Amino acid sequence: MAIIDISGFAPNSITDGPGLRFTVFCQGCIHNCPGCHNPETHPFGTGEKYRVEDIYKMIKKDPLVKGVTFSGGEPFCQREAFCRLAQLLKADGYEIAAYTGFVFEDLVKDKSDAKYKLLEYLDILVDGPFILARRSLEAGFRGSLNQRVINVPASLEKGEAVLEKSARWRTL
Numbered sequence: 001m002a003i004i005d006i007s008g009f010a011p012n013s014i015t016d017g018p019g020l021r022f023t024v025f026c027q028g029c030i031h032n033c034p035g036c037h038n039p040e041t042h043p044f045g046t047g048e049k050y051r052v053e054d055i056y057k058m059i060k061k062d063p064l065v066k067g068v069t070f071s072g073g074e075p076f077c078q079r080e081a082f083c084r085l086a087q088l089l090k091a092d093g094y095e096i097a098a099y100t101g102f103v104f105e106d107l108v109k110d111k112s113d114a115k116y117k118l119l120e121y122l123d124i125l126v127d128g129p130f131i132l133a134r135r136s137l138e139a140g141f142r143g144s145l146n147q148r149v150i151n152v153p154a155s156l157e158k159g160e161a162v163l164e165k166s167a168r169w170r171t172l
């Protein structure tokens, strides 16, 4: 049974990607970015434990929600359980996005790791640490300008990060 350690949910988010989305905030992060908006999500093991199937049912309750965003904390630190959730959501046609403090190039280094498997379920990845000096009001769905909004399927096919070009996700 897959369990995710959760710091919170935003069932009707309009700030973690385009459209009405369900955002899953996990507990635990290794990056310690100075100026992080969610420092309470950094300690591991201190959130509420939820079965993936129960989170999936919560998301399914609202037919207006078409997209799901994984955030944190660091979703790739709980990658096996997020893979299971993403697998369920993908089968139902949700657009799946994830925020991460890792950069795309690190996540694709080892194709046998579940980090890579999780990428295979994602449509969009917003990558890289939050850098306070590069925070901008024009960063859109990003926290700071160093972060990239990446089209994951195109990137995996090409073998390098491909920026998302659609107007829905466009930031600058």
Ligand code: SF4
Binding pocket: 029, 030, 031, 032, 033, 036, 037, 038, 039, 041, 072, 073, 074, 100, 101, 129, 130
């Ligand atoms: S990766 Fe995100 S949650 Fe983690 S420290 Fe950086 S900004 Fe905060």
